[in-house]
Amino acid sequence: LIDKHHLYDSYVYQLQRGGVVVGSNRVYAAIHHFGGETGRGRKTKLPARPVMGVGPRQERRIGDYLAQAIEAMQ
Numbered sequence: 912l913i914d915k916h917h918l919y920d921s922y923v924y925q926l927q928r929g930g931v932v933v934g935s936n937r938v939y940a941a942i943h944h945f946g947g948e949t950g951r952g953r954k955t956k957l958p959a960r961p962v963m964g965v966g967p968r969q970e971r972r973i974g975d976y977l978a979q980a981i982e983a984m985q
Contacts, residue, residue, distance in 0.1 A: 918943065922962070933963045 913919065921935040934940075942949055946959030965973065 919962075 918935065918937050918940060921937045921940065923934060923936075925932045942957055943960050944963055945961075946957050949955050949957050
């Protein structure tokens with residue numbers, strides 16, 4: 912997943928009134944994020960590996976981005 916960045920590079924975001932929508936156009940993005948049963952016969956359990964969401968580092972980056980956007984409007 913990391914070597915070629917196909918999934919990593921597929922994530923996009925869109926600002927909307929009241930929030931942000933994050934997603935990927937890769938079919939397998941959801942199973943990697945949420946986990947679940949996969950493979951032939953659904954016999955393989957893939958653990959969740961959440962990549963979407965906001966952690967402390969992302970909160971700071973979002974805050975910095977918003978502060979810059981507000982400053983630019985003044």
